[in-house]
Amino acid sequence: MNQYSVWKYLLILIVVTVGIIYALPNFYGEDPALQITSSRGFELPAELSTNIDDALLVEQISFLSSEQQGNRLLYRFNNAEDQILAADVVRNALGDQYVVALNLAHATPDGLRSIGGKPMTLGLDLQGGVHFLMQVDMDTARSQQLDRYVDDIRAVLRENGIRYVSVRHEGNGLLAMLRSAEDRDKTLNLMRTDQSLQGLNITELPAGETFGISATVQERQLLELQQTALKQNITTLRNRVNELGVAEPVIQQQGADRVVVQLPGVQDTVEAKKIIGATATLEYRAVDESNDAFTASQTGRVPPESRLYTDDNGNPILLKKRLIVSGDQLIGASASFDQQTGQPSVSVTLDGVGSKRMLDFTRDNVGNRMAVVYIEQKPNGSKIEDVISVAVVREPFGKRFQTTGLGSIQEASQLSLLLRAGALAAPMEIVEERTVGPSLGADNVAKGFKAVVIGFVLVLVLMAVYYRVFGLVANLALFANLVLLMSLLSMLGATLTMPGIAGIVLTIGMAVDANVLIFERIREEIRNGNTPQASIRAGYEKAFSTIADANITTLIAAFVLFLFGTGPVKGFAVTLSLGIVTSMFTAIMGTRSVINLIYGGKKRVRKLAI
Amino acid sequence: MKFLNRKTNIDFMSRRNMALAFSAVLIVISITSLATRGLNFGLDFTGGTLIEVGYPSAPNTAEVRENLANAGFDSVVQTFGAATDIVVRIPPSEIEESSAELSTRVLAALSEGVEGEIEMRRVEFVGPQVGEELAEQGILAVIYAMVGVFLYVMFRFQWRFSVGAVAALFHDITISMGIISLVQIEFDLTVVAAILAVVGYSLNDTIVLFDRIRENFPRYRKRQPIEVVNTSINETLSRTLMTSTTTLLVLMALFYFGGEIIHGFAFTLIVGVLVGTYSSIYVASSALLMLGVSKYDLMEVEKEGATLDARP
Numbered sequence: 001m002n003q004y005s006v007w008k009y010l011l012i013l014i015v016v017t018v019g020i021i022y023a024l025p026n027f028y029g030e031d032p033a034l035q036i037t038s039s040r041g042f043e044l045p046a047e048l049s050t051n052i053d054d055a056l057l058v059e060q061i062s063f064l065s066s067e068q069q070g071n072r073l074l075y076r077f078n079n080a081e082d083q084i085l086a087a088d089v090v091r092n093a094l095g096d097q098y099v100v101a102l103n104l105a106h107a108t109p110d111g112l113r114s115i116g117g118k119p120m121t122l123g124l125d126l127q128g129g130v131h132f133l134m135q136v137d138m139d140t141a142r143s144q145q146l147d148r149y150v151d152d153i154r155a156v157l158r159e160n161g162i163r164y165v166s167v168r169h170e171g172n173g174l175l176a177m178l179r180s181a182e183d184r185d186k187t188l189n190l191m192r193t194d195q196s197l198q199g200l201n202i203t204e205l206p207a208g209e210t211f212g213i214s215a216t217v218q219e220r221q222l223l224e225l226q227q228t229a230l231k232q233n234i235t236t237l238r239n240r241v242n243e244l245g246v247a248e249p250v251i252q253q254q255g256a257d258r259v260v261v262q263l264p265g266v267q268d269t270v271e272a273k274k275i276i277g278a279t280a281t282l283e284y285r286a287v288d289e290s291n292d293a294f295t296a297s298q299t300g301r302v303p304p305e306s307r308l309y310t311d312d313n314g315n316p317i318l319l320k321k322r323l324i325v326s327g328d329q330l331i332g333a334s335a336s337f338d339q340q341t342g343q344p345s346v347s348v349t350l351d352g353v354g355s356k357r358m359l360d361f362t363r364d365n366v367g368n369r370m371a372v373v374y375i376e377q378k379p380n381g382s383k384i385e386d387v388i389s390v391a392v393v394r395e396p397f398g399k400r401f402q403t404t405g406l407g408s409i410q411e412a413s414q415l416s417l418l419l420r421a422g423a424l425a426a427p428m429e430i431v432e433e434r435t436v437g438p439s440l441g442a443d444n445v446a447k448g449f450k451a452v453v454i455g456f457v458l459v460l461v462l463m464a465v466y467y468r469v470f471g472l473v474a475n476l477a478l479f480a481n482l483v484l485l486m487s488l489l490s491m492l493g494a495t496l497t498m499p500g501i502a503g504i505v506l507t508i509g510m511a512v513d514a515n516v517l518i519f520e521r522i523r524e525e526i527r528n529g530n531t532p533q534a535s536i537r538a539g540y541e542k543a544f545s546t547i548a549d550a551n552i553t554t555l556i557a558a559f560v561l562f563l564f565g566t567g568p569v570k571g572f573a574v575t576l577s578l579g580i581v582t583s584m585f586t587a588i589m590g591t592r593s594v595i596n597l598i599y600g601g602k603k604r605v606r607k608l609a610i
Numbered sequence: 611m612k613f614l615n616r617k618t619n620i621d622f623m624s625r626r627n628m629a630l631a632f633s634a635v636l637i638v639i640s641i642t643s644l645a646t647r648g649l650n651f652g653l654d655f656t657g658g659t660l661i662e663v664g665y666p667s668a669p670n671t672a673e674v675r676e677n678l679a680n681a682g683f684d685s686v687v688q689t690f691g692a693a694t695d696i697v698v699r700i701p702p703s704e705i706e707e708s709s710a711e712l713s714t715r716v717l718a719a720l721s722e723g724v725e726g727e728i729e730m731r732r733v734e735f736v737g738p739q740v741g742e743e744l745a746e747q748g749i750l751a752v753i754y755a756m757v758g759v760f761l762y763v764m765f766r767f768q769w770r771f772s773v774g775a776v777a778a779l780f781h782d783i784t785i786s787m788g789i790i791s792l793v794q795i796e797f798d799l800t801v802v803a804a805i806l807a808v809v810g811y812s813l814n815d816t817i818v819l820f821d822r823i824r825e826n827f828p829r830y831r832k833r834q835p836i837e838v839v840n841t842s843i844n845e846t847l848s849r850t851l852m853t854s855t856t857t858l859l860v861l862m863a864l865f866y867f868g869g870e871i872i873h874g875f876a877f878t879l880i881v882g883v884l885v886g887t888y889s890s891i892y893v894a895s896s897a898l899l900m901l902g903v904s905k906y907d908l909m910e911v912e913k914e915g916a917t918l919d920a921r922p
Contacts, residue, residue, distance in 0.1 A: 431737035440731040447869035455860030509857035546821040554810040556758040564751035
């Protein structure tokens with residue numbers, strides 16, 4: 001008698017059922033949909049979907065459903081025509097602040113979606129798209145940093161009335177030449193103590209006709225710089241990519257100095273590269289308080305020293321043409337709460353030159369307003385200028401200051417995000433690019449699918465012919481294995497790539513190995529004259545340690561692949577390891593339960609169909 | 611159905627010297643080929659740019675090459691899969707040209723003088739530094755996999771088995787790479803993945819055999835190690851053949867239907883499975899015998915003590 005206890009049958013039943021449920025989303029198609037995001041990557045206001053609903057209602061365009069997923073709104077439509085009509089309507093209704101992109105949303109039924117069911121994500125090689133690997137150009141970053149130090153040292157020396165021969169950027173460091181030993185010692189002292197000059201390794205040069213000091217940027221400082229540059233670039237990249245209206249972009253830090261950008265479905269790589277390469281900056285300008293902005297905007301007569309802008313509430317505002325500080329003088333900006341009032345605020349840090357200019361301006365302008373203009377350089381050469389903040393100068397300030405009066409902490413973090421994006425960032429260069437056209441992607445899917453099906457069928461036939469009833473049971477397990485693998489990949493949100501498909505195919509080939517081992521053992525036991533029931537039991541028991549050892553060693557190899565691999569290799573490693581795990585379950589427990597159901601209950605089995 | 615109807619009793623091990631000589635010859639050929647012909651490193655490792663385009667009708671590759679040469683590109687032009695598909699490879703340029711723009715210019719050069727529209731199917735650009743890193747990671751991965759396996763087998767079996775398994779691995783990797791070098795299959799990341807899959811497969815086979823040897827030593831106490839090994843190989847032979855057949859079947863499906871992109875991967879694995887099957891029979895077990903494996907190696911000291919105590 002070979003019988004499993006009830007809980008084992010139940011377990012298998014539950015696992016397979018759950019597997020089927022989570023594999024199901026892969027078999028529903030896609031709905032044409034609209035994706036609405038803020039053009040700046042901000043959070044969406046709650047009333048937005050009501051506005052859109054109303055706009056669509058007016059035009060009598062019906063939609064299937066709408067939902068908010070994080071920072072995006074998704075509207076599903078019955079067909080592509082409605083989708084395209086709706087896109088125009090929604091764009092008109094929402095204006096520039098939002099990006100409306102055409103998208104295909106998975107048509108997974110609500111019931112499945114509510115329990116977290118979702119289809120596997122297709123990799124770029126299967127659905128087409130662009131992959132960029134970008135790296136911070138550290139040489140330029142270092143050189144920018146040195147230039148900043150040079151400016152700061154000059155400013156500090158001037159402030160302290162020390163006359164210098166030269167302060168310049170030289171090679172990987174900087175060089176300050178002074179007239180006397182006394183000046184040099186004063187300068188050394190300043191360089192060690194002044195707030196804006198920290199982070200340098202300072203060396204005194206042997207005295208000659210001039211008295212020199214050389215300095216290099218500390219390693220720690222460079223690392224910090226690298227991190228800031230990376231974060232800044234990721235922020236700007238998010239904004240840019242947002243603008244492209246890509247359905248599910250990936251922008252991720254990889255290692256210390258790299259960013260991966262993946263844009264599924266994007267075909268025009270030239271355009272994508274341009275947009276990714278575009279830059280943003282910002283300018284602090286004084287508000288023209290002596291003229292009325294409303295009159296200027298109505299009459300069109302703008303005073304010559306000013307320019308007319310529109311603030312974020314849509315009201316006209318006059319700003320002086322003379323610049324106070326620009327983005328490349330901004331070192332950092334972060335959202336926080338004001339220590340005295342507890343109000344949300346943004347603290348800003350400027351470099352030496354910037355702080356001096358800011359101090360000069362604020363000293364004379366307490367009580368006047370100051371505005372920040374965010375300037376985006378579009379790839380086609382045009383510029384977009386937005387006034388993102390207008391604030392009253394309460395007291396003179398220089399290097400560090402706070403902007404308060406922001407409505408919420410969200411608003412504060414939005415402002416700081418834009419400020420950082422507009423600060424001078426170390427440039428990034430593309431070190432890897434992979435683009436797959438849509439037709440190749442479709443080809444790959446078709447070919448991969450075909451290979452899986454043919455390989456699968458061949459194995460099924462061979463197993464059925466070779467092991468008869470037991471072979472059919474193994475085939476059942478193989479199906480279950482495929483379903484489980486698919487549901488695991490879907491649940492984990494793993495991306496299916498071509499090498500991933502290769503991993504699945506290989507798993508099929510190797511998954512039967514466990515069954516082959518067991519069945520050969522059973523045959524052996526029968527040859528040795530054991531009864532069928534005893535042979536089944538012995539076969540499973542004896543094969544188990546072999547299967548475990550063999551699979552664990554393969555898992556070791558797959559794990560190493562996962563650790564060291566990038567991109568395609570990783571995808572292969574993931575499917576291979578998951579496949580090994582699921583195959584252990586289906587090929588051992590799964591087949592045993594079915595075999596037990598067939599033979600286990602009978603008292604006398606004369607012959608096994610193996 | 612059965613491949614082997616009766617219990618087989620082939621004397622594999624008596625021919626082990628011949629097999630070793632055969633392996634040695636293969637390894638020498640492989641190393642020679644790797645040293646002289648080298649590997650046909652793909653873009654992943656050399657860096658550079660690869661562009662695959664689809665033409666409306668089969669183009670003349672010589673003309674395409676000339677067009678590109680006129681535009682100032684030192685390139686290799688090949689058809690890829692279909693006659694209408696062209697792959698252009700451009701080595702990493704000496705002058706650090708704004709890398710990604712290169713593909714745009716190449717596409718422009720290719721479009722020249724073509725009626726109808728050419729379709730961009732794939733662009734890959736890998737910076738030279740990235741290429742170096744990928745190569746380094748690949749080599750490290752293989753080494754770590756070997757170390758991991760060595761330790762696991764030592765823990766589960768015994769050090770002689772570890773040496774046998776790793777010797778078989780080394781044998782399989784060397785010969786697989788030798789054959790890749792001989793037929794000049796493009797060596798890219800997917801081929802590295804395939805090599806590591808070969809590592810996994812070959813191990814699988816070796817471990818199954820070792821497991822049987824471990825089981826058989828206590829069972830056939832009176833027999834010589836060589837006989838035990840022979841019996842074990844025979845007992846696992848039908849399983850070895852069946853598993854290799856199913857794996858080869860799916861790999862063949864992948865090779866013939868999976869498309870050009872996966873060709874190198876499938877080819878490497880097919881070679882690897884064949885070599886791996888052979889090596890677990892001859893290399894791993896020969897190594898065991900050479901290292902003087904005996905029944906005492908697999909008896910745990912503790913257990914021995916326990917059985918002695920149990921005696922009256």
